[in-house]
Amino acid sequence: MSTKTPSKLEKILSAGHLAVTSECGPPRGSDMDSITKKGELIKDYVDGVNITDNQTSVTRMCSLAACIKLKLMGIEATLQMVTRDRNRIALQSDILGAAAFDIYNILCLSGDHQSFGDCPTGQNVHDLDSMQLIQTARHMRDEGKFLGGDDIKKPPQMFVGAAANPFADPFEIRVPRLAKKIAAGAEFIQTQCIYNLDKFEEWMRRVCDRGLHEKVYILAGVTPFKSAGMAKFMKNRVPGMDVPDDVVKRLSDTPKEKQADEGIKICIETIQRLKEVEGVKGFHIMAIEWEEKVPGIVKETGLYPRPEV
Amino acid sequence: MIVGTQKPMEEIWEMIKSYKKVLVFGCNTCVAVCHQGGNKEAEIMASMLNMHAAQEGVEIEIQHSGIERQCEHEFFEPAEDTIAGVDAVLSTACGIGVQFMAEKYANTPLFPGLDTCFLGAVDEHGVFSEKCQACGKCVLGETGGICPVSRCAKRILNGPCGGSTNGKCELSKDLDCAWQLIIERLTALGRMDDYEKLAELKDWSFDRAGGPRKFIREDIQV
Structure with a gap:
């Protein structure tokens, strides 16, 4: 498959390799050290690093600044952008800013509701939704035009991604919704954390039945549990998350001091099983404030060394 | 009302x-x-x-x-x-x-x-709920008669978002996900093909974004 952008992630996927991406949350302050440390830890084990955009609606350093920092360190960055905090002027403007620093990947999201974060009395924007942000990024790149119709001098060269949650309700529309994101212009997908493998595989079967796996690169999302407590929290408190009881039980039945290791083991087993699933083109490893575990997971699953493209 | x-x-x-x-x-x-x-x-x-x-x-x-x-x-x-x-x-x-x-x-x-x-309706005696935000460009024709602008917490026009769980909004277990309702309604009407039509970028200039709004009927002015 030919590539449309200078994105390394796109090159790896189009060459037929299983891609590996990860993500980092920016700091709650102006010190870049945590980003550079996280970047150094994982850079040789992944093909790209997403920088989250005020995740869970908690105010942090902006994704764009942290992406630029990674890029300057020679690390491929993916700019996550939510439609919660910016209108179409600011979204287009930030896309250009990212492109100016050769950031070649964008992940388009709507974002958690602000009531979950540190500014619950704030306003949300949602001038566009995530689907329309995908369209906007593609329009800017492919047509070389702003939404307003004017030409862009040196349009942004972004490989455009979106999220998919195979576990949110209603299940029947999960595949049509993916089709809609592809129609909007999504070129790669990073899924919600997968713990319910049977349900994920059922979703993938339906994705393949419609031939959607040939129209978009699907990266399966995984997050290792640090403890049984974390698994319970994700199961009960995080919207749109599907953690089966047997996974929680497996961790609860493990002595506390060994739960973290067990969490990593579950993550590795998940990747091994999903490598065999038709349509899975890579993995998105979201080790939340646990980036040091990413190299081990990548090695243990036979995904190291990363291909040169 | x-x-x-x-x-x-x-x-x-x-x-x-x-x-x-x-x-x-x-x-x-x-x-x-x-x-x-x-x-x-x-x-x-x-x-x-x-x-x-x-x-x-x-x-x-x-x-x-x-x-x-x-x-x-x-x-x-x-x-x-x-x-x-x-x-x-x-x-x-x-x-x-x-x-x-x-x-x-x-x-x-x-x-x-x-x-x-x-702006809402009387769902039942003593229960009132929001149904409209007067956005100035009604989309109810496309959404099976359920308004995503006023009833989705993120006013998402191509929903639902990933936070929809058991038909409820991520904000509260007591709040219906508007997109769940839209999908149920489109299904009941045999119109699920419409679900995959992308909603265009909304023209918010008819909403608050366009400044205070006015409507004048010159023919009935005295």
């Missing part, structure tokens, strides 16, 4: 306590339906304020009155003398009525007795 809720007594008291003669003035249409600002509620609020004044030992005369609608000139005629005879008015209309009176009676201090909440 417009739904409002009464402000806390303390907040109302702080606004009116420095006046000698205050009129609590009801609006007997929308906000009477939700039992918050009608003429009957204005009467009750006046007596509560009188009691409060007595407790505080403040000398203040609090009257009550009301009309059918505080957003049209023609309804005010029977109340003109009452309004002229007081130092301040506490209106229990929605924000429209309060402003209409403030413009109409330039020298009379006007205060809101309600917080105006939303």
Whole structure:
């Protein structure tokens, strides 16, 4: 498959390799050290690093600044952008800013509701939704035009991604919704954390039945549990998350001091099983404030060394 | 209709306590339906304020009155003398009525007795819910008659978002996911093919974003 952008992630996927991406949350302050440390830890084990955009609606350093920092360190960055905090002027403007620093990947999201974060009395924007942000990024790149119709001098060269949650309700529309994101212009997908493998595989079967796996690169999302407590929290408190009881039980039945290791083991087993699933083109490893575990997971699953493209 | 809720007594008291003669003035249409600002509620609020004044030992005369609608000139005629005879008015209309009176009676201090909440319906007796945000460009034709602008917490036009769980919004287990309702409705109507049509970028210039809105019918102007 030919590539449309200078994105390394796109090159790896189009060459037929299983891609590996990860993500980092920016700091709650102006010190870049945590980003550079996280970047150094994982850079040789992944093909790209997403920088989250005020995740869970908690105010942090902006994704764009942290992406630029990674890029300057020679690390491929993916700019996550939510439609919660910016209108179409600011979204287009930030896309250009990212492109100016050769950031070649964008992940388009709507974002958690602000009531979950540190500014619950704030306003949300949602001038566009995530689907329309995908369209906007593609329009800017492919047509070389702003939404307003004017030409862009040196349009942004972004490989455009979106999220998919195979576990949110209603299940029947999960595949049509993916089709809609592809129609909007999504070129790669990073899924919600997968713990319910049977349900994920059922979703993938339906994705393949419609031939959607040939129209978009699907990266399966995984997050290792640090403890049984974390698994319970994700199961009960995080919207749109599907953690089966047997996974929680497996961790609860493990002595506390060994739960973290067990969490990593579950993550590795998940990747091994999903490598065999038709349509899975890579993995998105979201080790939340646990980036040091990413190299081990990548090695243990036979995904190291990363291909040169 | 417009739904409002009464402000806390303390907040109302702080606004009116420095006046000698205050009129609590009801609006007997929308906000009477939700039992918050009608003429009957204005009467009750006046007596509560009188009691409060007595407790505080403040000398203040609090009257009550009301009309059918505080957003049209023609309804005010029977109340003109009452309004002229007081130092301040506490209106229990929605924000429209309060402003209409403030413009109409330039020298009379006007205060809101309600917080105006939303445009909604009476789902059942005593239950009112938001149904419209007056965005100025109705999309109900595409969404099976359920409004994503007013009923989705992120006003997502291509929903649902990833936070929809068991048909409920990520905000609360008591709040229906608007997109779940839309999908159920499209399914019932045999229109699920429409679900995959992308909703275009919305023109918000007809909404608040375009500035205060006005609608003029020159043919019926006098």
